Amino acid sequence: MADPQGNKNLGFPPTSDVLGTFLTQLLQNKQKNYVENSTNTDNKQIAHEQNNLQENIGGTKIRKTSDLLDSLQQALSINTLPQMQKQTSMHNLDTFKAHVVVENALHLPSRKKCKARIVQGKPRFEELLPSAFVSFETGSGLKVTDVVKENKNPEWDYNCEVKLPADLLTNNQKRFIFKIWKKLLNAPPFEPNLESDTILGFAALDLTVLLAGMPTVSGWFNIWDLPLWT
The missing domain is CATH 2.60.40.150 (C2 domain)
Structure with missing residues (x-):
């Protein structure tokens, strides 16, 4: 970053880079909390917030869309797997x-x-x-x-x-x-x-x-x- 006279670089990153880094960390934390605590009812809300954050970063690359979809799939599978196991156990008890x-x-x-x-x-x-x-x-x-x-x-x-x-x-x-x-x-x-x-x-x-x-x-x-x- 230059001084007021524009003669010397003080070594500070540009404001846009600081903001981009902050938003990146924020999105990653929200993604982590989503995988651990998400339910089927808030899938759309989380996805909407992720899209808004991506737009506000202004071109900063955060995570690939495929990675986000994989995380969503993992979160959904956490909820569906116990139900499938329960149905299999009930079938085994019936025969x-x-x-x-x-x-x-x-x-x-x-x-x-x-x-x-x-x-x-x-x-x-x-x-x-x-x-x-x-x-x-x-x-x-x-x-x-x-x-x-x-x-x-x-x-x-x-x-x-x-x-x-x-x-x-x-x-x-x-x-x-x-x-x-x-x-x-x-x-x-x-x-x-x-x-x-x-x-x-x-x-x-x-x-x-x-x-x-x-x-x-x-x-x-x-x-x-x-x-x-x-």
Whole structure:
């Protein structure tokens, strides 16, 4: 800075530089406080104040726009992360992991079809065996076994890892339901079709015994006819 006569530089920075430095420090402090204490409701107000300060500096470069946006994103993530963690924890509490095995069934019903008549007038029947499969609901959707063709004692040997609703463990009124189906026609393709195939019945498992200390629920379970469950 020059003396009043303009002959000597005293070593002081220009007034504009001092003001620019002060505003820079002020904006940085406000930015730091914003990251630590900001909420979703004052985002617009802080951004507006930052824009005003940038305009008043008169061309002094403070921080890049990308840096400011990164800081805003970090501040917002601090608020949203705990909520996401809470939702994940609640979902985990609503389900539990289970290993489900569907091995086989015995004595599924068949039907007889009149094939021909002999001379004495006695009918001759042909036994039509069911082509059966099993389905059950899980927390991630429907699971379906393969179709075993024309067998009263089908063996599926199906197993999978699933998540089941937690209330199956705590609600005595709820059961884990298996639906046993048969193909409408014993003809290819032998693929499950829940819209056209027929339900033979249901098997219901009580899973509340797992909380009583039983490690597994296994064994033979009766297949109930559809009218008992409607």
